[in-house]
Amino acid sequence: xxxxxxxxxxxxxxxxxxxxHLTKAFHSENYEVLPLGRKDFTLAPEVLAERIDGTDIxxxxxxxxxxxxxxxxxxxxxxxxxxxVTRKLVYACSxxxxxPKLLISTSAIGYYATEGTHSEExxxxxxxxxxxxxxxxxxxxxxxxxxxxxxxxxxxxxxxGKDGGAxxxxxxxxxxxxxxxxxxxxxxxxxxxxxxxxxxxxxVIENTAYEGIYNLTAFNPTTNKGLxxxxxxxxxxxxxxxxxxxxxxxxxxxxxQILTKGQNVIPKRLMDSxxxxxxxxxxxxxxxxxx
Numbered sequence: 001x002x003x004x005x006x007x008x009x010x011x012x013x014x015x016x017x018x019x020x021h022l023t024k025a026f027h028s029e030n031y032e033v034l035p036l037g038r039k040d041f042t043l044a045p046e047v048l049a050e051r052i053d054g055t056d057i058x059x060x061x062x063x064x065x066x067x068x069x070x071x072x073x074x075x076x077x078x079x080x081x082x083x084x085v086t087r088k089l090v091y092a093c094s095x096x097x098x099x100p101k102l103l104i105s106t107s108a109i110g111y112y113a114t115e116g117t118h119s120e121e122x123x124x125x126x127x128x129x130x131x132x133x134x135x136x137x138x139x140x141x142x143x144x145x146x147x148x149x150x151x152x153x154x155x156x157x158x159x160x161g162k163d164g165g166a167x168x169x170x171x172x173x174x175x176x177x178x179x180x181x182x183x184x185x186x187x188x189x190x191x192x193x194x195x196x197x198x199x200x201x202x203x204v205i206e207n208t209a210y211e212g213i214y215n216l217t218a219f220n221p222t223t224n225k226g227l228x229x230x231x232x233x234x235x236x237x238x239x240x241x242x243x244x245x246x247x248x249x250x251x252x253x254x255x256x257q258i259l260t261k262g263q264n265v266i267p268k269r270l271m272d273s274x275x276x277x278x279x280x281x282x283x284x285x286x287x288x289x290x291x
Contacts, residue, residue, distance in 0.1 A: 010052045012036040013061030018156075018197065022059065025198045033146040036062075042087050047097035053172040055184075057205065058093070058149075060086055060141065067169075070129070070255035079133060086140040093147055100149055100285065104204055105141035107155045109133045109190055109217065112263040119268035120155075120213055122250065126263075129254070138213065148209055151202050157265060161194035164287050171288060171290065173241075174231050180241030181224035182248065185225030189264035190217040193279035193288070203275055215267040221284045224262065235248040 006029060013019045023033050034055060040048060040052040041062070052058065064081040068074055086105060093099050110130030112118040125131050138153050160167050173179045197216060204210040213234035222230075232239035248256035267275075279285040 008055045009036045009057040009059060009254040010036055010055040011059040011061065012041070012089065013106075017161065017192070018159060019059075019061045020164075021161065021194055021198060022061075022201060025202070029202075036089075037205065039087055042185070045074060045088060045092050046095055048054050049092040052089075052092060052100070053096040054098055056101050058089065058100045058103045058144075060089055060103065060199075062086075063106065063175045066108075066255070067166075067252070067258050068104060068255055069251070069253050071253070075129065079136075082133065082137045083140055083155045086137060087143075090140060090144045091149070093144060093149060102205065103141065103146075103149050103151045104201060105138075105151065105153045107138050107141075107153050107213070109155050109157050109215065109263045109265045110134050110258075111138070111155055112265060114188070114261045114263060117264045117266060118215075119266045120215055121268065122180070124211075125197075130257070145211075148172055148210060152210055153213045154200065154216040155188040155213065155265070156197075157192050157215070158291050159194055159197055160191055160285055162291075165194070166274075167258075167286075167289055170231065171235075174235055174237055174239070177237045178241050179228065179231060179237060180239050180243060181225050182230045182243045182259050183210045183224075185228060185242075187224050187260065188221055188264035189224050189227050190215075190221040190263055191227075191282065192217050192283070193277075193285045195275050196279055199278070200270065200275060203273075207273075208257065210273065212269070214269045216270070217265045217267050218277055218280050218282075218285070219267055219271060220280050221264050221266070226282055227286070230282045231290070233283065234287045234290045 060087045111134035113124040245260045
């Protein structure tokens, strides 16, 4: 006999790296997960509302991949896949018979400027495409709070895990022994291990005191060079090669800033809430991911 369903969760972006890990973790806790795909967001709001009616938690992870060449057309895709989807999801909440108790939406540390160290309460917002994209994304999600839905927004750092995400793309040259820093390697690198990300979601679900915006990053950010050294050590490979920034600009255009720049971010609100990280250091996180 199946056990009692503890929560019913509707999730956009469920097939992605983070979404698939969350789905697996939720199933182990006997949560029911309703994936929301692209087709669901082409439906009329009333039809989408029927889909999510009766769910008590919404998780919003939808968004086109950010590490691509940013043509003007692709920038529009990035915007619509985040802002328009979130807007439609929040609006659908106003049409359901039983509204969800919690929305956990996504943002990114690209919200912050590349200079300085940033917490949720003490920061400088980036005055560029990424900063405005994240800011507009968050504003759409926060409208759920005005509808009486507890709303949490996680500003993701780079998510590190064994079987996907950014690290999977990085590993190939390192395994060949031709990995190295991007430029001088001094750009900040704020990150979080997938296991700590999953635990943060569970904490928000279990504790109603969580509300508002949280940086989802380990409390010890590093640099691109720090990441490079950790990867070389974990794989027992040299790391003396260097990827010139201009080569990335040729390939990705404006989108190369995702790799050539970075933000130094502290998860102050998570730490103040008593949340503890299993992987606070880049060396142990990378070692776990490549083992």
